[in-house]
Amino acid sequence: MKVSVIGASGRVGKATAFCLAEEDVVDELVLLGREKSLDRLEGEALDMYDALAAKDIGVIITASADMEDVKDSDIVVITSGIPRSADMSRIDVAVPNAKIVAEYSREIAKYAPNSIILVITNPVDVMTYVALKASGFDKNKVFGLGNHLDSLRLKNLVAKHFNIHVSEIHTRVIGEHGDHMVPLVSSTSIGGILVKYFSNYDSFDIDKIIQNVKNAGNYVISKKGSTEYGPAFAISNIISIILNDQKKILTVSTYLESEIEAVNDVCLGVPVKLGINGIERVIRIKMTEKEKKAFLKAAEAVKDTTKEVMKSLDETDLGEIKLNEQMNN
Numbered sequence: 001m002k003v004s005v006i007g008a009s010g011r012v013g014k015a016t017a018f019c020l021a022e023e024d025v026v027d028e029l030v031l032l033g034r035e036k037s038l039d040r041l042e043g044e045a046l047d048m049y050d051a052l053a054a055k056d057i058g059v060i061i062t063a064s065a066d067m068e069d070v071k072d073s074d075i076v077v078i079t080s081g082i083p084r085s086a087d088m089s090r091i092d093v094a095v096p097n098a099k100i101v102a103e104y105s106r107e108i109a110k111y112a113p114n115s116i117i118l119v120i121t122n123p124v125d126v127m128t129y130v131a132l133k134a135s136g137f138d139k140n141k142v143f144g145l146g147n148h149l150d151s152l153r154l155k156n157l158v159a160k161h162f163n164i165h166v167s168e169i170h171t172r173v174i175g176e177h178g179d180h181m182v183p184l185v186s187s188t189s190i191g192g193i194l195v196k197y198f199s200n201y202d203s204f205d206i207d208k209i210i211q212n213v214k215n216a217g218n219y220v221i222s223k224k225g226s227t228e229y230g231p232a233f234a235i236s237n238i239i240s241i242i243l244n245d246q247k248k249i250l251t252v253s254t255y256l257e258s259e260i261e262a263v264n265d266v267c268l269g270v271p272v273k274l275g276i277n278g279i280e281r282v283i284r285i286k287m288t289e290k291e292k293k294a295f296l297k298a299a300e301a302v303k304d305t306t307k308e309v310m311k312s313l314d315e316t317d318l319g320e321i322k323l324n325e326q327m328n329n
Contacts, residue, residue: 001243004030004070004112006104007080008063009037011225012120014044015232016077021052021059025240028060030073033080035065067107073115075239076108078131081121083226091178091305094123095312101127102318105134105142116242116278119144119253120235124177125302126309128253128267133310134318139255140279146253147173147269149234150181153216154188157209162198164190171195172251173213174269174285175298181269182294183210184287238274245276254279256299261292266303268295 003020007013008031020026031041041063048061062069070076081097101121108117117135119142121127128144135142150173159166168191175182185206188195195201220227241248251269258264259282271283287295 001026001075002028002030002073003239003243004032004073004076006032006070006076006078007121008044009033009040010079010083011228012231012235013077013079015228016079016120016235017044017061018048018051019232019236020239021048021057021061022055023236023240024055024057024059025236025243026059029062030069031061031063032067032069033065038063038065041065067104068111070108070112070115073112075116075118075242076112077118077120077235077239078104078127079120080104081127091123094126094305094309097121097123097127098130098309098313101130102134102313105131106318109135109137115141117142118235118238120231122177123302123305125253125267125269126306129255129306130309130313132255132267139257140277142255143272143279144177144253144267144269145231145235145238146177147175147181147251148238149231150177150183150213150216150269151251152230152234153213154183154209157212158188158190158195161204161209162190162195162200172271174251174271175295176302177253177269179214180294180298180301181210181214182291182298183213184285184291186288186291187285241274242276242278247273247275247280249273249283252279254282256282260284261295261299263296263299266299266306268299268302 003026005013005017008017017031033041045061045063080100082093117131119128119131124144124146132142154171154173155169158169171188172184173181217227249271251271253267253269255267256263273280
């Protein structure tokens with residue numbers, strides 16, 4: 001199996017590449033970046049080879065600035081984009097990042113037309129839409145990291161509050177990867193028991209927990225400059241599930257066509273079944289009225305941002321796709 005990581009000289013990109021190699025789920029790994037980053041990419045590749053030798057893992061690692069090297073990739077990960085500082089919202093980087101994602105998506109369609117595109121660049125829900133339209137791929141082949149990382153963050157916070165091992169926590173965040181994320185507290189369970197039935201549930205400050213999940217990325221950025229290990233392991237988790245055809249359910253950003261609450265023509269985080277061909281199906285879920293309302297609000301917010309971003313792109317950015325066909329409503 002071959003995976004290419006675009007933006008591998010960045011923190012998330014290089015950490016993702018190493019996670020994938022260390023898990024021994026790929027045969028070939030391409031570290032791709034701009035020409036000015038090639039020396040660094042070559043250094044990363046050599047460093048990874050040394051580390052992997054200690055674990056008797058043999059992976060072919062190629063450092064490259066040539067998009068042709070993504071040829072025959074099973075999965076291409078897009079991590080490239082303008083870095084976000086702690087005082088910047090994901091929306092602040094939306095337009096410039098959309099041009100970057102559109103450019104790479106067109107190139108992926110050219111050199112790896114049978115691949116799956118996994119989008120990491122923020123704002124990821126909007127960038128997933130851009131990648132889908134610019135590549136022309138089927139929607140099951142283009143999706144974003146989205147709320148999978150948020151779900152892992154919520155999982156950690158629930159485990160800490162109830163002082164129970166993280167492996168026993170089953171929870172999910174849907175909607176936007178951003179301010180309009182929707183934690184599904186109503187269906188959160190610990191060891192198969194709904195969290196609301198635990199004796200110390202009354203001290204479980206849901207609003208505070210939700211705010212902590214929303215602020216998690218910014219908090220890390222304020223401390224060390226960027227997130228790194230969390231996204232990398234979340235990405236590696238998704239890719240491992242796909243390449244091993246495990247048929248697991250994860251929350252990723254995908255293009256909706258009324259599968260949930262009649263939301264359509266927007267990319268949002270929802271539960272999906274993942275397999276070797278990408279998204280096999282969107283999982284229809286039941287929500288409380290409060291959660292439904294929040295999900296619909298997220299859909300509206302992301303759709304509005306997506307419209308603005310798509311207006312900023314031209315036919316050069318999107319290839320043969322006509323601008324007036326980008327948003328159905």
